[in-house]
Amino acid sequence: xxxxxxxxxxxxxxxxxxxxxxxxxxxxxxxxxxxxxxxxxxxxxxxxxxxxxxxxxxxxxxxxxxxxxxxxxxxxxxxxxxxxxxxxxxxxxxxxxxxxxxxxxxxxxxxxxxxxxxxxxxxxxxxxxxxxxxxxxxxxxxxxxxxxxxxxxxxxxxxxxxxxxxxxxxxxxxxxxxxxxxxxxxxxxxxxxxxxxxxxxxxxxxxxxxxxxxxxxxxxxxxxxxxxxxxxxxxxxxxxxxxxxxxxxxxxxxxxxxxxxxxxxxxxxxxxxxxxxxxxxxxxxxxxxxxxxxxxxxxxxxxxxxxxxxxxxxxxxxxxxxxxxxxxxxxxxxxxxxxxxxxxxxxxxxxxxxxxxxxxxxxxxxxxxxxxxxxxx
Amino acid sequence: xxxxxxxxxxxxxxxxxxxxxxxxxxxxxxxxxxxxxxxxxxxxxxxxxxxxxxxxxxxxxxxxxxxxxxxxxxxxxxxxxxxxxxxxxxxxxxxxxxxxxxxxxxxxxxxxxxxxxxxxxxxxxxxxxxxxxxxxxxxxxxxxxxxxxxxxxxxxxxxxxxxxxxxxxxxxxxxxxxxxxxxxxxxxxxxxxxxxxxxx
Numbered sequence: 001x002x003x004x005x006x007x008x009x010x011x012x013x014x015x016x017x018x019x020x021x022x023x024x025x026x027x028x029x030x031x032x033x034x035x036x037x038x039x040x041x042x043x044x045x046x047x048x049x050x051x052x053x054x055x056x057x058x059x060x061x062x063x064x065x066x067x068x069x070x071x072x073x074x075x076x077x078x079x080x081x082x083x084x085x086x087x088x089x090x091x092x093x094x095x096x097x098x099x100x101x102x103x104x105x106x107x108x109x110x111x112x113x114x115x116x117x118x119x120x121x122x123x124x125x126x127x128x129x130x131x132x133x134x135x136x137x138x139x140x141x142x143x144x145x146x147x148x149x150x151x152x153x154x155x156x157x158x159x160x161x162x163x164x165x166x167x168x169x170x171x172x173x174x175x176x177x178x179x180x181x182x183x184x185x186x187x188x189x190x191x192x193x194x195x196x197x198x199x200x201x202x203x204x205x206x207x208x209x210x211x212x213x214x215x216x217x218x219x220x221x222x223x224x225x226x227x228x229x230x231x232x233x234x235x236x237x238x239x240x241x242x243x244x245x246x247x248x249x250x251x252x253x254x255x256x257x258x259x260x261x262x263x264x265x266x267x268x269x270x271x272x273x274x275x276x277x278x279x280x281x282x283x284x285x286x287x288x289x290x291x292x293x294x295x296x297x298x299x300x301x302x303x304x305x306x307x308x309x310x311x312x313x314x315x316x317x318x319x320x321x322x323x324x325x326x327x328x329x330x331x332x333x334x335x336x337x338x339x340x341x342x343x344x345x346x347x348x349x350x351x352x353x354x355x356x357x358x359x360x361x362x363x364x365x366x367x368x369x370x371x372x373x374x375x376x377x
Numbered sequence: 378x379x380x381x382x383x384x385x386x387x388x389x390x391x392x393x394x395x396x397x398x399x400x401x402x403x404x405x406x407x408x409x410x411x412x413x414x415x416x417x418x419x420x421x422x423x424x425x426x427x428x429x430x431x432x433x434x435x436x437x438x439x440x441x442x443x444x445x446x447x448x449x450x451x452x453x454x455x456x457x458x459x460x461x462x463x464x465x466x467x468x469x470x471x472x473x474x475x476x477x478x479x480x481x482x483x484x485x486x487x488x489x490x491x492x493x494x495x496x497x498x499x500x501x502x503x504x505x506x507x508x509x510x511x512x513x514x515x516x517x518x519x520x521x522x523x524x525x526x527x528x529x530x531x532x533x534x535x536x537x538x539x540x541x542x543x544x545x546x547x548x549x550x551x552x553x554x555x556x557x558x559x560x561x562x563x564x565x566x567x568x569x570x571x572x573x574x575x576x577x
Binding site: 146147150154157158160161162164165168169178179181182183185186 | 491565
């Protein structure tokens with residue numbers, strides 16, 4: 001999938017920007033705060049319906065305005081050509097249009113244009129708590145499985161209802177148990193499908209991760225990951241259902257006392273290992289950085305094999321962190337990826353030695369104060 | 378700003394409380410009403426008053442009605458053996474339009490939703506059980522609730538309670554809407570449609 005053209009209106013410091021993109025490599029350079037990241041964040045909006053930088057749409061609006069609009073033209077194998085646009089205003093909120101018709105649910109957009117994002121924040125994936133990893137795995141799988149995303153939304157809804165029941169109900173325990181049952185059934189049904197899908201994807205991801213870590217680090221440390229949930233995970237939802245019901249029954253009294261759902265995929269954890277050592281506890285800063293980088297490359301290669309079309313790859317300010325050797329390895333790996341790539345970097349130096357910016361396949365852009373200029377050489 | 382008509386202001390105030398009506402629309406409606414002759418205004422006012430004073434709920438099925446029992450419950454031509462359970466009275470209206478179902482209804486008045494503080498005790502579930510328990514003619518209860526989390530929970534709960542009676546509990550089929558093509562159907566609907574396929 002490729003984004004051939006993007007238009008931004010009042011999007012951060014881009015008052016009005018229109019750009020044509022190259023089908024392969026697009027390098028965007030410029031000083032800090034010039035609006036490089038905003039350009040690729042706009043494309044991210046059109047793929048994922050949200051920013052990868054900011055959690056709140058409001059902060060993305062240019063400070064002198066009350067709304068923003070982004071438009072993009074996409075081309076690819078799955079759908080030959082289509083337009084996506086996204087509008088946001090303080091009163092009306094966010095709306096997404098595909099070929100000018102509004103999407104009923106923002107979640108319907110996910111997966112239309114698969115995207116993999118590498119940012120300096122990726123370190124959080126291995127350094128911070130399990131919630132970071134769950135949300136990454138969820139966005140990973142949602143882009144390739146609409147059924148998974150639907151199950152996630154459903155599961156969240158059922159869990160919220162169930163928690164409300166546990167919190168609000170004042171009455172005999174036997175009645176509460178009868179009231180809980182219809183929610184338990186749905187919790188188990190959707191939750192088990194989520195666990196099975198997570199297991200299936202993470203099992204496959206292991207090999208990609210090992211290969212990409214070896215390539216990036218140049219060292220033969222073995223990577224591994226372990227998916228931890230309330231039971232021994234497997235790929236058959238029916239077997240997980242059985243274990244889930246048993247677990248719910250076991251903790252029922254505790255859940256009633258604590259007034260919250262304590263068992264389910266919302267408590268899952270993924271543990272990463274380097275040569276049998278738990279990365280989160282024993283990894284060095286450098287190892288964390290390389291591991292996160294490999295994880296994202298593994299995602300890229302996983303998508304490329306799994307999907308009928310290549311994902312869009314975005315690297316936001318990743319090169320500032322890497323030494324020359326790693327930069328070289330990464331750039332070589334990127335050359336091998338045939339899909340579209342966007343790179344932002346404050347420092348233009350490394351690229352021109354490895355890539356020819358012909359204005360056709362690869363283009364070089366300079367951004368200053370929200371103004372974009374194509375400067376191929 | 379100076380207000381020259383308190384009455385107009387009050388009408389706008391009341392109208393803007395209607396669902397989907399903001400202050401601007403309320404203003405437009407109020408000014409429109411002001412321009413109409415008084416017969417129209419009176420009949421509109423009367424219609425609103427009647428809505429509150431004359432429309433009641435059928436004590437059997439819970440549907441809105443001018444009479445109690447309602448015309449459907451009172452109609453001897455309706456099939457006495459089947460009850461269709463729906464969330465709200467507008468669902469009755471929708472099913473009636475299809476002319477497909479000739480039995481009687483039971484309006485729950487909502488679905489179970491702990492988030493909104495609606496438990497089974499706030500719905501007309503006990504009334505349903507009583508109806509089924511007392512009326513020997515009833516041999517099928519059809520659940521026609523929405524296929525979302527709350528509708529499913531409610532269906533599950535009712536089904537469980539109905540097990541103690543000698544009735545068949547069924548639910549409406551979920552699947553592919555008429556006039557659409559398979560390629561536009563989402564996975565969840567499609568797998569439901571496969572699960573509830575029937576012989577040709």
